Amino acid sequence: MQNRNKLLTIMLIILVCITLIGVVALLIVSQLKEKDENAEPTIDEIVESSIDIPEITTNLTGNKFIRISxxxxxxxxxxxxxxxxxxxxxxxxxxxxxxxxxPQDLEGKQGKSTFQASIKTKINELMDDGEVQQVYITSYIIQ
Incomplete structure (x- = not known):
């Protein structure tokens, strides 16, 4: 009888140890996976997932016009x-x-950031799959 109790205790200890090892391994794997998902994309990945909007010329409110890419x-x-x-x-x-x-709405860093955020939001409303991460102004002239 005593041997059975010892055997049962040993089996329970082994089972608890295996379970703990499994839980720890699962936590480590999930942490590593989470770090990979949060990693910043490389420049090649950014270029691959970006598109260019060619130069657009249009009127602003008033007598000025803008050329922007x-x-x-x-x-x-x-x-x-x-x-x-x-x-x-x-x-x-x-x-x-x-x-x-x-033209005053687009002045300075804040004006351009507001414009970029507005374009990003409106494009995201169109998207079926994925989303816009960033809008960059690549050229900009007001005359």
Missing amino acids: LKVQTDSPEAAEELTKRDFQIKNIVIAELSEMT
Whole structure:
């Protein structure tokens, strides 16, 4: 009887140890996976998941006009492919947004950041798959 109790105790200890090892291994794997997901994309990945919006010339509110080019960074190459197909909609969004702005609205870093955030939000409303991560102004002239 005593041997059975010892055997049962040993088996329970082994079972608890195996379970603990499994839980620890699972936690370590999930932490490593989480770090990989949070890693910043490389420049090659950014270029692969970005599209260029060629130069757009349009009127601002008032007697001024703007020439602007953009690069739109998405979260995946598939999302970039969708944006390529939607380029006419993106140009329409940019033109509509700029037509409501004055040159003063685009002055300084804050004005440009506000414009970029607005374009990002409006493009994301169009997207079926993926999302826009960043909108970059690649050229900009107001005359």
